[in-house]
Amino acid sequence: MSLGEERAIRSIVVVGAGIVGVSAAMSFIRALPRVRVSIIEVPPDPAALADRLTGSLPAIGAFHAMVGVDELDLVRGGAATHHLGTRFERWSADGEPWYHAFGEYGTAGGRAAFHQLWARAQRAKQALPYYRYSMAAVLAEAGKFVHPSDELNSPFSSFNYALRIDPDRYHAELVARAQTLPLSHMQAEIGGVQRTENGGVSALLLKDGHRVEADLFIDCAGPSAPVASALSERFEDWGESLPCDRLLLGSSKAGQFSSSDLAAATSVGWRWASPLGGRQMVGLAYASSVTGEARARRVLASEAGVEEAEAVAIRTGRRPEPWTHNVLAVGDAAIAVDALQGVNLHLAQSAIRRALELLPGRDCHPLELREYNRRTKQETRRVRDFLALHYLRSGRSKGELWQALAARSLPNSLAHSVEQFEARGRLPFYEEESFDKQSWLAVLIGIGLLPRQVDPIAAALREDEAAAWMQRMADGITQEAARVPPYRDYLGRMLQPPTRRG
Amino acid sequence: MSELNTAEAPGNKQRVVILGGGTAGWMTAAALVRLLPHACTVRLVESAEIGIVGVGEATLPHLRAFVESLGIDEADFMRATHATFKLGIDFRDFGKIGDSYIHPFGDFGRELNGVDFHHYWLRMRAAGRQDDLFDYSVANVMAASKRFAPPSTDPGSLLSAYGYAYQFDATLFGPYLRAYAEKRGARRTEGKVVNVEVNPETGDLAALRMESGERVEGDLFVDCSGFISLLLGRTLGEEWEDWSHWLPCDRAVALPCTSPPGPIEPYTRATAMEAGWRWRIPLQHRVGNGYVYSSSHISDDAAADALVASVEGRPMADPRVLKFRAGRRRRSWVKNVVAVGLASGFLEPLESTSIYLVQAAITQLVELFPSGRVEEADRREYNRLVDLEYDRIRDFLILHYHATTRDDSSFWNHVRTMEVPDSLAEKMELFRHAGRVAKYTQGLFLQPSWIAVYVGQGIVPHGWDQRAEAARPDRLGAAMDSLRREIQQAVASLPDHREFIARRNAAVSETS
């Protein structure tokens, strides 16, 4: 037996067979072909949002490459459509809509950052809305999509895209692929766990009387986290920053194919619409401490015309040590946030990749787990900050939720980012950001914040020239975007049999 | 898109006064006149009588970006400062006497299926394969064969996976930047500052008083006065945080020598000595040498003798002793004083980090440059960023001393057995365990640097990334063989370092 084998993990049990559980099992078996990987399908937890929502971030492309899933197959099977950005309505003081898109906003003017030039022009009332300088956002506004170009000077090279998932179909596609891999699968309910001397888990005790042993257990079973909770009940509560703890999940018939989602603030929270073609997933997030369920249902009905919706309770926050002994919590078992910015599944995928990169030896030495937990903390706290920004610094003051939030203070790291932005339009660097600088700027500006000072490099440039140059930029984007066909046509062409290609 | 013109100068420019005309002072002046001509005026005060520290010849790859941002032509700059290229540092006798490894400016091997190369190397090593991790570093192989060419811009090429820095004459770099800065409007005042005026109400500095009686007023003062730290330390009394318990070297004796004939090494050499280490920095026209030591472990005379005995080439001056302390001021920006360079702190030159710290300070200053009164948020942010840089470098330097089995002198016994910061102890344990490097993306010394020093100084992990087991050993071995061959072949096609420089210099003289 080699040194490597002595150390190596030999068997993994994944608990939970939703999107997250299947994704984890596929990832591990593909990267570690000599490890025995099994999935235990436990009854789904309704609050396991990463298994149930439509959102993803652009990194989903790399994740799919790792697990061997092809985008074209997903799109052809109706399991995914392309997602360029989200339209935010009524989140700002002036009520103007804005877009958070996965791409660049403007191009730098020499050494001056675009957002600095934009901020100066905005003060002089000479700027168009910030998103109008972003090709991805302008395409999203029109509901259009094209794949980004590899050619550096193409107007379509400045953005990225994510996929909007149809959760049921996407799950089915994953399961179909998982069935071609040497994974074992069983249906069961967890009755309890058997602990090792050092505090880890030696076996799961199933309600049907079976016992399942493994070197490593991955708990993907949602917030109830039957395995991870057996080791620790500790929880870092984010209710102060992320107040929405109730979701109404529904769907409606309407809905074109579109590259854009909707996120509209309402007096009780916010609601979303995510078009899947033929139907759309809709939902409302609200805070139970401020609003009762009956009222929330009325808001959803009047604003989205949706009467039937499933109510789901969540508790926003995270498990401070998602990897403890030989139990790793992934997805909503590790971190729970509401549907804002569609980051739930992304965090699960990111956790899976990090776990593979830092996979410890069979002894799950605390030192190795510490590095995993340290990076996870950096990542998840910054996601909290990014989402909390929408709630705590939105210019919106109308409505019961927003009034209740007015007096809340920001987490330190978010306060630091906002302070630096408001002072001079600067964004301090943080490790493990899920949302890049472009995204932060889009939201900061979108909700209505503006730097007090323009940075000296931008301030030195002639205002009239800069204004004309910005106008040309926006015009160029508008013209190029106008030439892009409607998304339905683009999809149609993309899905034609490959004979027509080349 | 950079055709945007600058507006006619607006009225209220910040008057920046830089105290000190060493490397830090002139780098700051050059950057400000170039990057913020519309936001400030620059005046620099220096004293020929006091002079500059005059060492500091080896740099890091980041300096290239600095030179580029000034719009300086590299070939011209290198010719003027008698500079050579630097691909890394050759560390000798650190892990134990007889050891030698190059910390290269570049990656090891290529990642495979998302797994870093060194994990495959570790796995194959455990299976009995005998080869050197450093054979898979292009920069290392190139340095060892004393060849040089700039990296390829094709990211697919093997010859793109490295960076380079410069080794230059420290007494020529400042003057080169001085000419640059003066041409663009920096004003220089020669003379000694004998007094500093502080505004009694705000505590801000108001003016410097010169020996001549002249008064130099300013809005923002950049303290580049060197170790004396005249404005931040002496005048504002900012506290010193001492790190000499971890980095005990507090002196250096320097001795420039003539160059030997033959190829010029495209790297700096650091050789461990009885009570510290010795640098050897080859320039175009001479070789810089110096022994950095701990005065509680060796006397100045003994250190000078040891240096003289070990240098190659003929000494071009008498040995010169410099005194310093490891540590930094608690804050670098206080009131309207920003300290840059030795006035802000010092970490010994083992990894050539000082000029990088000057550059990082300037970058942050430009980014946070005040347009009116200095805001507290800006100072706080600046100081946070400076701390981050210092802390990272500190741990990395300590590692070089601590990761050793040397027990041949009281100095090495001390550093081998001393307690290190927790942050470093944890990093070392993590690597020992399975070859993992605590990850960060901001700051100096990313993963390849840590791997180089760990492995180069004998810390070999017990385990590795389990995904490296997925590849078949015979195929992996063959792939590694061919990668090694490819690197050797690619490097063999590159020009000799000395010849490359000669050709560059000739090209500059023709055009100028």
Ligand SMILES: Cc1cc2nc3c(=O)[nH]c(=O)nc-3n(C[C@H](O)[C@H](O)[C@H](O)COP(=O)(O)OP(=O)(O)OC[C@H]3O[C@@H](n4cnc5c(N)ncnc54)[C@H](O)[C@@H]3O)c2cc1C
């Ligand atoms: C032994 C040793 C080796 C080093 N090796 C390296 C290396 O390899 N790589 C690297 O990056 N760095 C190295 N450094 C550090 C590097 O030398 C410095 O960071 C760099 O030279 C900057 O110095 P400075 O400009 O801050 O100070 P100095 O060069 O000391 O300049 C101070 C200036 O302030 C002026 N001044 C001071 N007081 C007054 C006054 N009262 N009135 C008027 N003017 C005044 C002086 O005249 C002078 O112009 C080394 C340092 C030492 C000590």
